[in-house]
Structures are given as C-alpha cells and as structure tokens.
Amino acid sequence: AGDGDCGHTHARAARAIQEWVRAGPPPAAPSQLLSALADLLLEQMGGSSGVLYGLFLTAAARPLLDRDDLPTWADAMDAGIEAMQRYGGAAPGDRTMLDSLCAAAQALHSLRSPGATLLPVLATAVESAEAAAEATRTMEAGAGRASYISSAQLLQPDPGAVAVAAVLRAVLDGLRS
Numbered sequence: 001a002g003d004g005d006c007g008h009t010h011a012r013a014a015r016a017i018q019e020w021v022r023a024g025p026p027p028a029a030p031s032q033l034l035s036a037l038a039d040l041l042l043e044q045m046g047g048s049s050g051v052l053y054g055l056f057l058t059a060a061a062r063p064l065l066d067r068d069d070l071p072t073w074a075d076a077m078d079a080g081i082e083a084m085q086r087y088g089g090a091a092p093g094d095r096t097m098l099d100s101l102c103a104a105a106q107a108l109h110s111l112r113s114p115g116a117t118l119l120p121v122l123a124t125a126v127e128s129a130e131a132a133a134e135a136t137r138t139m140e141a142g143a144g145r146a147s148y149i150s151s152a153q154l155l156q157p158d159p160g161a162v163a164v165a166a167v168l169r170a171v172l173d174g175l176r177s
Contacts, residue, residue, distance in 0.1 A: 059083030097160030
C-alpha cells in the first residue's frame with residue numbers, strides 16, 4: 001500500500017516474533033506477554049512503527065496486570081491507543097494506523113457488555129479495522145509519512161492502517177484455529 005518500507009518493517013517484526021516463539025514459550029500472563037512483545041518490537045522492528053507498537057503494547061499491558069477478563073481487554077486497547085496518540089501526535093482521521101486501531105477499539109467496547117463473547121466481537125473489530133484501513137484511501141494525511149506527500153499522489157490506503165488490520169486479522173485467525 002506504500003513504498004514498501006512499512007511492509008519490510010512489519011516483515012522484520014514478524015520474523016522476530018517467530019524466532020522468539022521458537023526459542024521458548026512466550027509468557028502466559030497477558031500483561032507479561034504484551035510487555036515482552038513491546039520490548040521485542042522496540043528492539044527488532046525498527047522505524048516509527050516499532051516505536052508506536054512498543055508504546056501501544058506497553059500501555060496496553062498495564063490494565064492487564066491484575067485482571068484479564070474481556071472488559072479489561074477493551075480497556076487495554078483504549079490505553080494503548082491513548083499512549084500512541086499522546087506520544088505519536090496523530091489522531092483518528094489523520095490517515096494513519098490509528099484509523100484502523102480506533103475503529104477496532106470501538107467494536108471491542110462491546111466486550112464490556114454482559115454476556116459478550118470474544119470471537120464474534122473480535123471478528124466485528126477486524127471488519128471495522130479493515131473498513132477503516134480502506135477508508136484511508138480517500139483521506140487527507142494529517143500525520144505520518146504520508147503528510148509530506150501531495151494528496152494527489154496518495155492513491156492507496158495508508159500502509160500502517162492496512163498493516164494494523166492485517167495484524168488483527170492474524171490474531172483472530174490464530175484464536176479461531
């Protein structure tokens with residue numbers, strides 16, 4: 001969806017995660033898992049995406065320290081987004097990865113409802129993230145690398161938004177299998 005840099009960065013992260021998982025079982029506690037992933041991505045992913053994912057995961061881990069019920073996962077998503085916005089400076093509508101993340105977070109708020117079930121809610125969140133990623137195709141870039149490029153040249157969806165939707169799709173597929 002872009003010049004290839006975002007894809008290379010995400011591929012580097014995926015390879016690092018694969019190697020990390022092969023080296024031994026990841027932490028079972030959600031907070032420890034997200035913290036370990038944050039460290040790994042900060043160290044191995046590189047680029048602004050690595051920093052932003054690291055910030056997101058570090059903040060998302062905090063609500064999960066004491067609880068890991070479904071409503072707390074929605075809180076974790078919100079905490080991650082808040083940190084990403086605070087330190088990254090972007091907002092929804094800026095044509096960034098936040099567009100997909102925020103769309104997914106809105107759907108994940110359903111996890112706070114009594115009787116919510118993870119997989120259907122997560123499936124809706126993934127669909128929302130994918131639709132939001134596609135919607136970035138026609139947005140004016142307000143932040144990130146695309147903000148330095150003429151809107152007339154931005155013919156594809158934002159690569160970061162596409163990548164976030166793909167990561168969320170992979171999480172859903174992994175949980176289903």
